Amino acid sequence: MTIQFEFDEKVVAIAQRTEKLVREEVLPVESEYSGSAHALPDGPRELLQRAAKESGVFAPHVSSEFGGLALDMRDRAPVFEAAGYSLFGPLALNCAAPDEGNMHLLERVATSAQRERFLRPLATGEWRSCFAMTEPAPGAGSDPSALATTAQRTSAGWVINGHKWFITGANGADFAIIMARTSGEPGDRGGATMFLVPTGTPGFTRTRDIDTLDESMFGGHSELTFDSLEVGDDAVLGEVDKGFDYAQVRLGPARMTHCMRWLGSARRAADIAIDRANERRAFGGRLGELGMVQQLIADNEIDIEASRALILRACWELDSGESGAQITSITKTFVAEAVNRVVDRALQVCGALGISGDAPLSRLYREVRPFRIYDGPSETHRWAIAKRVLREAR
Known part of the structure; x- marks a missing residue:
């Protein structure tokens, strides 16, 4: 099985519909609630999920038996990234944490009776x-x-x-x-x-x-x-x-879907910085004509493309039936830190606007920072990566 960097037309279409849904339906709701979902009423969630169902992009990760689109790990990457362009996008598609990881676990481990009782209402959005x-x-x-x-x-x-x-x-x-x-x-x-x-x-x-x-x-x-x-x-x-074994069934794929979603936020931050660099005039020209600003924008593109490549490499291994322990640790560590770098650079390009509530960058900055901690802190992953390398060398 070779790694493919091109996606099937069906997957591209799902990603495009997701992108359209997020920009037209989801971003306005995120703006209305200032990106805060901790106390978000059920009404907006149900509204967004209904829109996702009508667009044919709901539950892309769930098997067709339970009403999903049955995408494998690799094919989820562009769809989840498109959803992650808004903080509420994954919620709309019902592929947000922790429900998405729990659905994966239940499909793999639960009995048929448990899947009917717990997975089916979770997959339809009726339960959380x-x-x-x-x-x-x-x-x-x-x-x-x-x-x-x-x-x-x-x-x-x-x-x-x-x-x-x-x-x-x-x-x-x-x-x-x-x-x-x-x-x-x-x-x-x-x-x-x-x-x-x-x-x-x-x-x-x-x-x-x-x-x-x-x-x-x-x-x-x-x-x-x-x-x-x-x-x-x-x-x-x-x-x-056997709980620790089952945790690995959940954690590897969940780490990758976290990377996909937050990469969407990084793409959004980079786009905001690009627009600002093209529009803002300073020192006799556009901001984007300044070399130091160009470096920030270029480094954002490098981090985003490198993250995409690592995600696809890890997903290929998971789809092949491998444990993916090493590559998912490498990918999670790199992407978590790359996403933080992208948002930080974008904020720097936008200056005072970036730290204000007039742009979503300060919100994104707060949201992406914890990703370097949950699903394994970067330090824990680096320790595990090094242990595996040293053990293999011995």
Whole structure:
């Protein structure tokens, strides 16, 4: 299987329809709400998703069995990038985190009954979800093996106790995928199990919504507590004690779709800088005629094109059935930092306008910065990349 840099006409058409939808329908809604989706009412979300369905671009990542367009990882790249041009674009297409990653996981791991109960309403946009793994220190974070939430087996099923935080989308979610330890101790590499739990289950409490730098994730980031949360055996997703393995099923592709979406934001920032450089006159000519401004614009194009190439390389490996652990770590690290560089340069080109609320750059600047932390901080990925290289060399 060779890497193809050209896309099928069907994929190009979906990307073009997505681009049209985002510019005509989504960007005005984003502007109306100043890019903040943490407390966005359901009305705008439903309106945007209805428009995406009418445009034939809804759920591009989901199989046709559940109403999606069944695009593989590589073909998602231009569509997700087009969606990411607006902070609300992924929400419109129902391919925003964490729902998009959860759909992928459920299609791969869930039983047929679980897919009907949880995946189908999630894929149609009727339901929302969250993925509850991250915990306050000394619990699971960059090191998932520190998992401290426990699930004890009972005669009726399981009892879950624990404390989670920074759980994206938990406010308003219909169910959570909870990662809990079913064997071993914190620090052990195995012993985790995933549970599918409706958020209305007794013992499931959303303690608070955390104030964060970013605001574009629908439902925000919440702190959760599980106090004697009882679930049946049918709540187990996959096999007991295989949760860390299933997390890899989700994380590799989810990292790449994050890269695709944020690359759309980088493209938008670069376009704003280009327009400003062409329109603004200073020092006897257009801003874009100044060499230092040209360098900023050129470096943006280099970072965007290099990011696209890395994403396609990683997607090729994932579509080939490989784990993609090394290339997804490399890609996530590079793209997260490249996106930050692009937005920063664009803001610099625009000067005072860039840091004002009159342009969306200050908003984008706040939104892209956390990407260097979530789904693995750049430092953690670099550590893992180096370990693999050194191990292979030995």
